[in-house]
Amino acid sequence: MVEARRNTRQKRVILQSVEQLGCHPTAVQIYSAVRKVLPRTSLSTVYRNLGILVDQGKIKAVKGAGKEIHYDHNIEEHNHIKCSVCGRVCDVNISPVDIDTLNPEQVSNFIVIEIRMNILGICPECAEQLEKEK
Template identity: 40%
Template sequence: MKQLRKTHQREIILEELCANPTHPTADELYERVRRRLPRVSLATVYRNLEILSDLGIIQKIETAGRQKRYDGNPERHHHIRCLHCGRVDDVDMAEDSEFEIKMPERSRHGFRVMDVKVDFSGICPDCEKEARASRSNAH
């Protein structure tokens, strides 16, 4: 078992990820980290995000056909993505009362069900406002 080393790069990457409640992509985070470590490599950011999410310290948000995003909060919670600008926000657990998922133990074809992933999509307030503005201009 190979042991984990505490490197300066890794510390800064984690710090920057946790500093904001946004869910940056690897390259967005890279830009932020670069302000503090100008010689850091994008591959280092990717590698560390991979390691940290494997360890359950952070969370990887994978959405089909889009860049991966990363969440400094490792706790299980759902996300909503803006269909227009791609922005990702948390869906509060308090709202979970409004939806409920009971997993079957086996799917009909005999799969042992181990996890279920719920992803919301919609339009964020900013994009909605923008759309409304351009609509009223057109008329």
């Protein structure tokens, strides 16, 4: 990825959208929000700039349960839970495993780079809805 140099309107609005949408939006959700401000923005511009913003450490990409990548304006290390019904992603507050305490045979002698937890669940709203339908 080439180092970004220019401060374009698109890049500014994309970062703003990730921050304002808050709840771990996908590229398509960010795209919709951006197009309300800059209607001619293309999806590839959104993807490219999200990549640049991740590289610059301004946002984080949340991959995991499900095929879409979600984006997070909270760059502190934390984990996520995904609703298996509606697909939305929320934060979880489980202390991550300390990489330094692992011994090699536990991890097939790999050098560990990153430990992510992907948690699957049902969000309160969907749980309530399912309860009603019974």
